[in-house]
Amino acid sequence: MARRPLPRILSSGSAQLARSREIARTAADSATDVLHPLITITRGLRQLAATAARKWAATPKDRRGPALFLIVGCGLVVVLIPYGPLVALISVMAAAAWKGRVRTPVRTGPDEAETGRLQALYEALVPYFSVAEDPAPLFAHGGEWSKAFSGYEFDGNGRLTRLSVKYPAYFTDGESESRARIEKLLHAKSGRGREYLFSWDEEGNQLVMSVLPALPTSIAAQRFVTVPGETVLGFTDADAVQRTVPVTEGEETRDAPPVVWRTGPRSTEPHLLVVGEPGSGATTLLRSIALQALQHGDVLIIEGSGTGEYACLTGRTGVLALECGLAGALAALEWAAHETERRLIAANRARQAGHPVPEDTKRPLWILLDRPSILGHLAAADGDTDPQQLLQVPLRHGRAAHVTVVVAEQFDSLDALTEAVRTHTRARVVLGPATLEQVESVLGVEPHTTPTTEVPSGRGYARLGTGSVLRLQVPATPDPYDETTSEAHRQAVLDLLPERLERVEAAAPDPVPAEG
Template identity: 45%
Template structure:
């Protein structure tokens, strides 16, 4: 008699060994049983396939074929009854056929269509967001086929480039948050790395998704073909505008769709606000505007960050002032306020007396303020007037006074802009991959476009007035004074700059370009 276990560990080890031996014996029994009854399994599988073939034939056959088949079967049974050994021979034939069919390898299942797999995955991802128990049509429900909701789709290889779907009328498609959630799901399921346009037809509960082609990124600054008081801000999609202009791109001339900003006293959107993170192309945009505005107007530049990105404009014709200091910026904005009053008075007098408006009151004047929030921070630290307060009059009366204000800010400084400045700048530009909340705040509406996390410099969105939001690619306008600017770009930009001048025309109001001999030191914080 063997001794009992000495400890609980030994009991556990014996129990584990016993369970393992039991599983091994069960596996052997199962394998032996399968081998022993293999002929029975083969005959059963063959008979099942014979019965399935007969049933399918009967279901798919017409009435005449069924009658003929029934008559033939009756004749065979009658012959089997009268012929000797016929029932045994028939049984052997049936078993032989069953054995042959049972031994035949099962045809491998056909691989599912990759398109069906892709579309079904998109459908399954939308089910938690579109499913509604109150919807009698049950367009989206767990386990449902994608054909219930998807009406049309187009693929480029294995990538979906267009998808049209219908959703439940109970879905809150007027909620921007709910719509953004659907757009994020579609972007994640269809594929990242591309930009997608979403067209919500809320009246018919229809959503169309389309992959947007990439915009050209190698558009250099040049003399664009535009009318007076028109400024080309960039290039957009072909479907966003009917206009085309010739553009030099990589030694060829292409007809590209432009984003045109129309200014002047008939424009309802004479001021512009650009919001962009560092490196997103904000300076390129402002230099692009300055090069075109200098053709028929005067320009005042206030560089709030003091980066010197606009030093290439210094000493050029039509450039009245380039200011990088805090006190100089206040003096320039104070002059701008008085200049606005002077121009309005001249326009009013001319209208009252039926005389032409003087040239020095109708010549366009552009004020470019880069990073004005930096100056506001310095003003708060010094306890002086906020420069944004001095913009109130030019923003309100700039259209009648032929004055355009172009300002920029970083996304993190957006909350420091005064409401009046935001309300009066009806042309809005956002550059770079900003978060949806910032884009909604700047543009006043969602872009309807998702994707494009890796935007190249100068890529963004623009909305002019109450128009739609469109994509934009800013022309490449680097600083010609930067050391890393290629020589070809440097020469091209220097040729586009206004000519050098030593003195401004007498009839054009100007600001002295000379620094005051004595000035208080600039605040440092």
């Protein structure tokens, strides 16, 4: 007859004892409720007050005034009618008695299925957190998982949502390879398809794994509360940034944590590189940047794919040019290089003469280049100049001249980017499904979360300079001419478009009569 290991017997006995205590506590609470109805009513009043406080906190600020007026009006009606206060008091007491009649049992430990998951996870970590020379190993086959897991939480489906792991001091947590092995194991054992955050405390030898909620995709393009020189790339987790901006979702307004990119002469990340697969939302991000840039500056758009994704901006105020062909792109970028030089020379001469810098040199100029590798291949086939070569002057001197360059490219064409683009685009964004290696190749470091294989359009990561990697969700900014776009998102983009330019066509000269 096979004998069960002693630790497993102790663990099972502890779980049964905890369940027995929980049943006894529930029975005692029920007896207390029968003997003391006042306790039940008091508990119900406390729960009703907490519910009212939560609903009041969730009410938008612009609706609190009418709601308070309605409450006061109802109170006056109750006071004025005969026996109104008495009926209201009886109704509140009855609702409180019904609300507090059953006390929610407090769980004192995991159930049998959850205990099995924790034990299996503990056994899987033994080869990574133990060595043969350790006289008292924290992780050992058949050991007690409660000594290593100081905290845990499960969702309604019995899957882990949070886990605190204490590991030995000799574990090489300073090496990225060692941490990656542990994160990969925990990700696989805790359930795929979710995004996990791993927080390593090297000083306390503690690892906290938590499941991150999905970022909302319902925020559409709109006028964000920013100052000139600030661009909202998207939105991230509330604890990742120290700022919020009011946003409108449908008919409600709430505060959301944005990823703000600052440009201009004082910016340390004056240019941006966006990388993603087809359908990842890179064009959506560039369209969102263009709509925000047109509030205070001019925009020059070069679309290498030629699919007409920016057709809604054609002929709008502030849009200097929208080029899809190679010849037009070369001419527009050559003008942008000369304009950058002109601004630098004009500003330098004004400073030397002691005069203010001319206003035309301070108006922001944005150069949006989508898929430059396609134009580069066409230029190589025709023997022309690669359009990226004309970006060297705006990239090197654009910060001082109020010129900002945004480049969007796909993963399979990153090798086609020039050294100037790679060096001067210190703000980076990765969108769409990507591996940790792909994210690290663009951002320079791996994210602290685990990328998922299926993500909505506009979901990814952002890193501004040497800052931390942030999760990102781009605001919905679709092409308003796309028939598959929802009416709400289409109208949101149309409301942000500048007015069309009034074109004055020159009168055609009268034809010269032919000599007969």
